[in-house]
Amino acid sequence: MDKGNIILLNGVSSSGKSTLSKELTKILPNYYHLSIDDFDIVIERMEDRENDRLIPVPTEYFFHRTIAMFSDKGVNLIVDQILHDSFTTEDCYKTLKDYPVLFVGVQCPIEELERREMQRGDRRIGQGKQQLEYVHKSEVYDIVVDTYKDSLEHCAKNIAQLIQTQELPQKWAVNCFVPEI
Template identity: 70%
Template sequence: MSKGRIILLNGVSSSGKSTLSKKLVEKLPDYFHLSIDDFDCVIEKMENRDQNKLIPVPTEYFFHRSIAMFSNKGVNLVVDQVMHDRFTLDDCLETLNKYPVFFVGVHCPLEELERREAVRGDRVIGQAKNQLTFVHQQNERYDINVDTYQVGIENCVDKIMERLAAVNQ
């Protein structure tokens, strides 16, 4: 069985990764969406955060290995992730080193990120700005970079699909 392909979107909170992921899955019916946010909900249900009963391992550790597990079974994924610190970035790259990963850098101007945080109402104001101090600052090597504000989600999807097709030839 061949490994499932992985389209991994990395960007700060509110940059449009989840929306972009869902649109990609619509156009790539043999792919499934997996989000660090959804995965964190699973971990949160296991823990009792009110009583400080926490799993003593970063959520990303389990998340990256789950991505690998799906790929090992031939499942294609569109993954949205925030590689927000050195551990997360290094663990992702090390864990998925031998997997067919297509890396996408998802960008958006700070002013728009702050506007999206305020409008959504479910975000910590300033989270995206804080994440920008690390995300996209580590000389990450992306197969493609997209800006959800400058060109819009649909155009980003088209650009990703075009580049993905070119890489897979």
Template identity: 60%
Template sequence: MEKGMIIVLNGVSSSGKSTLAEEITKFLPDFFAFSVDDYDLVIEKMEDRNNERLIPIETEYFYYRNAAMFSDRGVNVILDQILHDPIALQNFYETLKSYPILLAGVHCPAEELKRREKLRGDRQFGQAISQLNFVHKQEIYDIEVNTHANSMMECAKEIVDWLDSDTPLLGFEKSREQFESTSRSK
């Protein structure tokens, strides 16, 4: 069975990843949006956070393995997530190294992030801006979109057009090599 394609949308909180994932599914109905925020709800239901009875393994460990399981069965998924620390990066690169991946950077200017965060009201104010200190610093993307400069439909179309092109998927592999090289030198 051929592995399912994995589109990875990486960007800070409130950059529009979830909305963009849903927009992509309008162009690609055989793809399914799989958000790390939604997956974290599964983990949260299993835990007893009030009494600090927590699963002692980071959510991303399970999230990327689930994405791999979908792909192994030929299911195409769109990951909506944040590559935010060395542990998440290691889980990401280690787990998905043999999968077909389109790595997409989702960008939005700081002022718009602040505005969106305030409108949402479900995030700690300033979270997105603080994430700008580490998100998009080490990744080499196949494609990058700006959800403020362009509509979600335009951003989705850019990603779909790129996926439909004959351009090789190199972003994930180049990013993984750079991560491993940096990790070895520390």
């Protein structure tokens, strides 16, 4: 069985990853959306935060292995996540290095991030700006989209066109420096 393709959307909070994922599932109906935000909810439900009974492993560790599990069964995924620190980045690359991944950078200007944070009301203002201190610094993407400059439909069509016209290698070619874990 061939591994399922993975479209991995990386961008800071409020950059448009989740909305873009939903747009992509309209164009690519044989792909399923998996979000780190949704996965966080599962982990939170397992934990007892009031009594400080927490799972002592970063959520991303389980998330990356779940992505691999779906791909191993031939399921195509659109994944939205934030590679926000060295552990998350290194674990993602290490876990998915033998998988067919299209690596997408999702960007938009800081002013727009802050406007979206205020509009949504469920994010700390400045969270996206703070994450930019790490995100997009060393990654080499297969494609970069700007969800402010271009419509979500345009961004999704560009990504879909790339995935439909090029065969993804069965092994992710990680083109950026990732220190050993």
